[in-house]
Amino acid sequence: MEVIVIESTPKTPSIKFDSKAGKLEIKGRSIPENSVEFYKPLVESLERYASSPATPTQVDIQLEYFNTASSKCILDVLKRLETIHRGGNQVIINWYYEEDDEDMREAGEDYQAIVNLTFNMQQVELD
Amino acid sequence: MDIHDFYDKMDRNNILLSFKGDITAELLTSILQIIESKMDNMQEEPKLRKKVYIVLVELLQNLYHHMDDPSLEEASGEMARTAIFMIGKENNHYNVITGNYIKNDRVPILKKKMDEINSLSPEEVKEYYKRTLNNGQISEKGGGGLGMIDIARRTGKPLFYDFAPINENFSFFTLNVVIEQ
Numbered sequence: 001m002e003v004i005v006i007e008s009t010p011k012t013p014s015i016k017f018d019s020k021a022g023k024l025e026i027k028g029r030s031i032p033e034n035s036v037e038f039y040k041p042l043v044e045s046l047e048r049y050a051s052s053p054a055t056p057t058q059v060d061i062q063l064e065y066f067n068t069a070s071s072k073c074i075l076d077v078l079k080r081l082e083t084i085h086r087g088g089n090q091v092i093i094n095w096y097y098e099e100d101d102e103d104m105r106e107a108g109e110d111y112q113a114i115v116n117l118t119f120n121m122q123q124v125e126l127d
Numbered sequence: 128m129d130i131h132d133f134y135d136k137m138d139r140n141n142i143l144l145s146f147k148g149d150i151t152a153e154l155l156t157s158i159l160q161i162i163e164s165k166m167d168n169m170q171e172e173p174k175l176r177k178k179v180y181i182v183l184v185e186l187l188q189n190l191y192h193h194m195d196d197p198s199l200e201e202a203s204g205e206m207a208r209t210a211i212f213m214i215g216k217e218n219n220h221y222n223v224i225t226g227n228y229i230k231n232d233r234v235p236i237l238k239k240k241m242d243e244i245n246s247l248s249p250e251e252v253k254e255y256y257k258r259t260l261n262n263g264q265i266s267e268k269g270g271g272g273l274g275m276i277d278i279a280r281r282t283g284k285p286l287f288y289d290f291a292p293i294n295e296n297f298s299f300f301t302l303n304v305v306i307e308q
Contacts, residue, residue, distance in 0.1 A: 010156065031159075031184045033152050033191055065177065067184050068273035071260060100174055103181075103281065106253075114261045126173060 002045050012038055013063060017045060022054025026077075027062045030070040039073035046080035056090035057081065062124070063096075063104065075111065082115045096122045140222075145213040150190045159183060162214060169216075172308065178281055179221050179306050185274045186225050186304065187212065193227055221306040229300040234290050237300070244275055245285040252280045282306050 001020040008014035013028035024042075032038045059081060066074065078093075085091040095108035105121060112119040137145065143165055144158065162183060166176045190210045210227035229237070247255060256276045279286060287303040 010160070031181075031188075033155070033188060065181050065184070067181070067188060068277045069188070071273065071277075075260060098173075101177065103177070110257050110260065113257065 002048065004041060004045055006041075015042055017042060019045070019049045020054065022057040023060075024057070025060045025062075026074075027060070029064050030066040030074070032067075032070070035067070035069040035073045039070075039077065043073070043076055043080060046077065046084075050080060050084050050087070053084045053087075053089045056092050057084060058092045058094070060094045061096065061108075064098070066107075071107070075114065078111055078115045078117065082117055085117055091117055093117050093119045094122050095119045096124050098126050099123050100126070140213075140215050141217050142213055142215045145211070147209060147211045149208050150187070150194050150210050150212075152191065155187045155191060158187060158212070175221075175306070175308050179223075182278050182281055182304055182306055183214070183223060185278050186223055186302070189274050190225055190227055193229075219308055223304045223306065224301065226299060226301045228293065228297050229290070231292075231296055231298055234298055234300075238288075238290065240272075240275060241286045241288055244279045247279075249280075249283050252276065256280050278304055 002017070003019070004015055004017040006012070006015040008028040011029065011032045013026050013030045016023070016025040018024075024046075030038075061074075063074075081091050081093070095111075097104035097108065105123075108119050108121055144161060146154070146158065148154075159180070163176075163180060166179065171179075190212065193210070194208060210225060212226075213222075213224040215222045215224075244252065244255070256273065259273055259276055275286060282304060284305045284307070287305070289301045291299040291301070293299055
């Protein structure tokens with residue numbers, strides 16, 4: 001069983017992954033210069049997790065901003081989750097976006113169109 | 128150098144911040160923080176604030192990654208390492224301008240890419256983005272060539288660019304991005 005806890009920074013989101021509970025949370029800003037390096041531990045952990053996932057796997061993604069370099073990495077994470085889903089294990093994706101943030105809502109819809117996973121679009125109020 | 132003239136020019140163009148020099152990760156962080164707090168003080172609408180911020184991130188990171196392009200090492204130190212960046216606000220729109228040296232052999236590729244983006248309707252740009260996100264390979268820097276498409280997608284405006292020939296090896300590439308409400 002694996003647990004990943006990464007605190008947020010001005011350029012990177014917080015990541016919490018508990019493989020036993022089947023819970024993953026990504027929250028904050030994702031604008032690092034080197035996004036591949038940042039997301040690598042999570043992607044690798046999800047690869048291992050795919051062999052014996054919890055049911056269901058609940059994923060909460062609440063991003064304020066992300067750069068295009070991160071958008072590829074987020075897709076990579078979602079593709080790992082899609083594999084788990086394809087293996088017959090339920091995966092729930094909650095995609096949070098701030099009210100009026102059409103770009104972030106559309107980003108969720110774009111991902112939903114690419115990967116075969118159902119997204120629950122959740123609008124959150126501005127602070 | 129006439130500093131007052133320089134001041135006047137910046138003032139006339141409503142420059143909020145400008146920088147010329149080495150582009151480092153620390154610098155990017157500082158610029159983003161400064162602009163964020165300026166927009167906060169100006170009580171800019173959250174929507175526009177986000178748009179400006181994320182476009183800045185893409186433009187600055189383009190410059191940053193461009194700096195470690197190995198082909199630039201052949202250039203003299205100044206040409207390889209430095210870039211210029213400016214952000215200004217006129218009436219209701221922001222102008223972000225970047226400038227950097229680029230190898231002449233890169234010019235047609237970049238020009239073709241921007242012309243292609245500029246020829247598309249907003250809907251087509253969105254489709255192009257989605258297609259590139261799904262099919263494009265992640266480069267080592269993580270970019271995957273999405274930056275320019277994303278900027279056009281978010282601003283809904285053409286990418287205004289210029290390539291000024293410098294010598295047989297280099298040109299100076301200027302990009303002007305307009306961000307409106």
